[in-house]
Amino acid sequence: MSARAPAPPRGGAAGRPPGGAEALLRRIWRGEAPLAAALLAPAELLFRLGQSAYHGAYDLGVLPRTRPTLPTISIGNLAVGGAGKTPVARWLVDELLARGERPALLHGGYAADEPELHRRWHPQVPVYAGRDRARSAALAAERGATVLVLDDAFQHRRLVRDLDIVLVAAERWRARPRLLPRGPWREPPGALQRAQVVVVTHKVARAEAAASVAQELARVAPHAVVARLALVPLGWRAWAADPAASGPGAAASTEAPAGVAVCAVADPDSFLENARAAGARFEQALVFRDHHAFSDADLAAIERARGTGPVLTTEKDAVRLAAASPGLPLLVLGQTVQVEAGGAALLERVERALGRR
Numbered sequence: 001m002s003a004r005a006p007a008p009p010r011g012g013a014a015g016r017p018p019g020g021a022e023a024l025l026r027r028i029w030r031g032e033a034p035l036a037a038a039l040l041a042p043a044e045l046l047f048r049l050g051q052s053a054y055h056g057a058y059d060l061g062v063l064p065r066t067r068p069t070l071p072t073i074s075i076g077n078l079a080v081g082g083a084g085k086t087p088v089a090r091w092l093v094d095e096l097l098a099r100g101e102r103p104a105l106l107h108g109g110y111a112a113d114e115p116e117l118h119r120r121w122h123p124q125v126p127v128y129a130g131r132d133r134a135r136s137a138a139l140a141a142e143r144g145a146t147v148l149v150l151d152d153a154f155q156h157r158r159l160v161r162d163l164d165i166v167l168v169a170a171e172r173w174r175a176r177p178r179l180l181p182r183g184p185w186r187e188p189p190g191a192l193q194r195a196q197v198v199v200v201t202h203k204v205a206r207a208e209a210a211a212s213v214a215q216e217l218a219r220v221a222p223h224a225v226v227a228r229l230a231l232v233p234l235g236w237r238a239w240a241a242d243p244a245a246s247g248p249g250a251a252a253s254t255e256a257p258a259g260v261a262v263c264a265v266a267d268p269d270s271f272l273e274n275a276r277a278a279g280a281r282f283e284q285a286l287v288f289r290d291h292h293a294f295s296d297a298d299l300a301a302i303e304r305a306r307g308t309g310p311v312l313t314t315e316k317d318a319v320r321l322a323a324a325s326p327g328l329p330l331l332v333l334g335q336t337v338q339v340e341a342g343g344a345a346l347l348e349r350v351e352r353a354l355g356r357r
Contacts, residue, residue, distance in 0.1 A: 076154025081266025104140035227342025259309035264292035
């Protein structure tokens with residue numbers, strides 16, 4: 001059974017938050033629509049039973065697993081998006097390259113933006129996007145990789161890993177979370193028993209709040225290393241077709257940008273808050289569902305909303321916006337990973353995984 005959640009229905013309109021089904025879904029997930037949440041309780045129960053059967057089949061050996069010939073490290077999470085898997089995978093690839101490794105990144109292939117971002121960030125690192133990660137692992141080994149990094153793979157059980165790193169966003173932590181579709185969680189916190197490293201990430205939550213979540217998770221998964229990473233905005237950069245022209249080495253704008261904010265990510269509120277904190281000035285925000293494919297109508301709405309100003313957006317969204325409308329002026333707010341606690345222990349587990357060769 002696939003553990004990937006369906007994307008919420010598309011929402012978003014200039015100058016106001018998304019309406020319709022997506023707005024209701026978000027209200028349910030925030031606990032603001034108890035009657036609607038109650039109606040989804042049977043569906044949540046079915047999802048729990050399905051997940052339990054799926055993972056139980058792998059735990060009991062009913063479903064076969066494949067062990068890659070290379071050390072394999074997975075980055076995953078328990079909830080639907082928003083925990084920072086993509087930037088943390090980037091950070092891990094940087095650490096592996098610094099150690100002289102030749103990593104290959106394996107992605108599930110469900111969205112084109114994340115693999116393309118990895119290719120922009122690390123042109124020298126092969127990215128394999130596809131549902132058959134066992135085949136991708138074999139290809140990477142044949143082509144000279146020394147270690148595999150799996151992006152968003154905690155619920156992917158077919159491929160055996162040497163290290164599972166699971167991210168939990170401090171902003172979304174609940175001791176008793178609701179599972180899909182009544183809540184945004186794919187698995188309950190008890191699933192962290194399968195992880196060797198648990199990482200608390202935070203974008204807008206205070207460091208003290210993240211530290212409190214880390215203490216709770218240390219009790220949930222006492223065997224695991226618990227680390228804390230902050231996802232920190234880098235500043236605004238113009239998006240360019242040449243990755244080197246808009247990458248980390250490019251100069252960030254020192255002026256407060258003014259335009260229209262556009263995002264189609266799992267945690268739009270954090271992006272909008274970070275955008276304002278990074279000096280952005282916008283009266284309108286167009287919010288779409290995660291990994292949304294922008295249509296001609298969407299692009300027309302964006303053009304009307306921006307006037308003569310730029311589009312203020314995320315790196316993931318810039319990949320799709322630039323492909324849909326190459327001439328659209330984009331300013332992106334990148335992120336960097338800042339280690340706050342547990343980084344040495346995390347990297348020691350990485351070294352241990354590499355040592356199994």
